[in-house]
Amino acid sequence: MGTIVPQKGISRTRLLLAGGIGWLFDAMDVLLLSYVLAYLRVHYGWATVDEAYVMLANNVGLLVGAMVFGRLADSFGRRRAFMTTLLVYSVMAAAMGFFTSPLPLMVVRFLMGLGLGGELPVVSTLVSELSRPEQRGTNVVLLESFWSYGTIAAGVLASFVLPITGYSMLMWALAATALYAVVIRRGIPESRHTAERPSFRSLLGSEHRRLFPAWVAWFAIAFGYYGFALWVPSVLVGRGFPLLESFEYFLVMTILQVPGYFSAAYLVERIGRRPTFISYMVISAASAIGFSFASSALLLVIFGGALNFFNVGAWGVIYAYTPELFGDANRASATGSCTSMARVGMILGPYVPALIAFGASLWTFAALWLVGAAAVILLPETASGIRTGTVDVR
Incomplete structure (x- = not known):
């Protein structure tokens, strides 16, 4: 079986920041969803079962997305898959801001979950393959630490931004993460170096x-x-x-x-x-x-x-x-x-x-x-x- 051959041309700090910010977005959204659902319950009269269905749709999307985008990353490249997961998330975040009823939000959160679920395995693979062997484990653990920063960001947004801007404006602002895909394209090289076909x-x-x-x-x-x-x-x-x-x-x-x-x-x-x-x-x-x-x-x-x-x-x-x-x-x-x-x-x-x-x-x-x-x-x-x-x- 193949070995991980680290690629050249990107600094350790740049690699961790580029991958980690995407990781932060993922954690932030997963944790922010619980706050958003509570907001919708108070302002739009949602029942507890409505929240449960939207959360379930999101979780199923996360599960499916990890499988689908992992396969796509092996077939078409890690960086391309990473950019695609961010774009899926951004488009669906914008769409989410237009709906306040449970059924359409179930559909949107499932699709949004595809992008979020696909991001974690793709970016961890990308960072692993781009790291030097003696730094590989440390780099991916440090990448995971951005999850904690995302949870803190979710708390800040829920406590200080959501009450001021409202639900829709917050989601449309998060949709601007689509611009981050440009940073990924310019800041991270492709790590895939083999001609083996996924099997x-x-x-x-x-x-x-x-x-x-x-x-x-x-x-x-x-x-x-x-x-x-x-x-x-x-x-x-x-x-x-x-x-x-x-x-x-x-x-x-x-x-x-x-x-x-x-x-x-x-x-x-x-x-x-x-x-x-x-x-x-x-x-x-x-x-x-x-x-x-x-x-x-x-x-x-x-x-x-x-x-x-x-x-x-x-x-x-x-x-x-x-x-x-x-x-x-x-x-x-x-x-x-x-x-x-x-x-x-x-x-x-x-x-x-x-x-x-x-x-x-x-x-x-x-x-x-x-x-x-x-x-x-x-x-x-x-x-x-x-x-x-x-x-x-x-």
């Missing part, structure tokens, strides 16, 4: 021993992360903390995501992808169990902060790790299929606390994170200068 037969044949464990790891991390993150504010209120105080506690927990990314960015090149991911997943599981027993605000913040620190660090590692596991012809397709498995986990995970007690849910998430960590043991180490395991990634 699902080889992906499910010789490479299946890597694909299935990767799917398990991606599903597990997303299932638990979204199941935890989307319910914590409500759980804190349910435990008797005032609403504003609950948001403040959750904000402190979330801020710890940023050093979590940077710690993982440091370790992936020092001790390797596999041991970093496994250790971060195990500590995430332990933190979830600790959170389930925590009775004071201090302990909740400590265990919740630790969970955010290590779990998002593991997210950064798996994004860096996955493109390196597959050959040139199928790299983006394989990465796209893995992020699609994460979207499945993202859809299913939040239902668990709705069905069983939150404490029991945390034990479920912890168990799945341990399964995800165990699955990665079956994969080879890919860090430059570190080669362990029985499977040769080359």
Whole structure:
């Protein structure tokens, strides 16, 4: 199978900024959607079920987009696919501003989700292939850190811009990200360097021993992360903390995501992808169990902060790790299929606390994170200068 040969002609800073800003847009929109739906409920009389249907359409679009654009990136080039995902997002963001009823917004959000879902596997593959071997893992983890900046941007827009401009003006302003596609075209070279044709037969044949464990790891991390993150504010209120105080506690927990990314960015090149991911997943599981027993605000913040620190660090590692596991012809397709498995986990995970007690849910998430960590043991180490395991990634 092929190796990743880094391309010349672009600085590390330029590469991370060009890819990271696109990543920021993705995170910002995913998080901003929840605020926008709440705004539509208040101002246009939406029912809770209307919000749920629009969110589901968006999530299905994210799932399908990761598969479709991963395949297109392998067939026609990473940069072209990246530009296309941004354009799809921009056009649909503009269209979204014209509708305030649930049915047309379901259609628009599905199409918008195609672009957003396709962006993450494509840009992570692009950055991986354009990076020097000794910086590849660190670069992709730093790329993932832009997710946290996007969540902060979403909060700022929802708190200070949406109340002033209104819903439609905000979406039309976000549509201006189409201009960013020009920056991508001028600022990032094409990374694809092989004449191999993408083949699902080889992906499910010789490479299946890597694909299935990767799917398990991606599903597990997303299932638990979204199941935890989307319910914590409500759980804190349910435990008797005032609403504003609950948001403040959750904000402190979330801020710890940023050093979590940077710690993982440091370790992936020092001790390797596999041991970093496994250790971060195990500590995430332990933190979830600790959170389930925590009775004071201090302990909740400590265990919740630790969970955010290590779990998002593991997210950064798996994004860096996955493109390196597959050959040139199928790299983006394989990465796209893995992020699609994460979207499945993202859809299913939040239902668990709705069905069983939150404490029991945390034990479920912890168990799945341990399964995800165990699955990665079956994969080879890919860090430059570190080669362990029985499977040769080359």
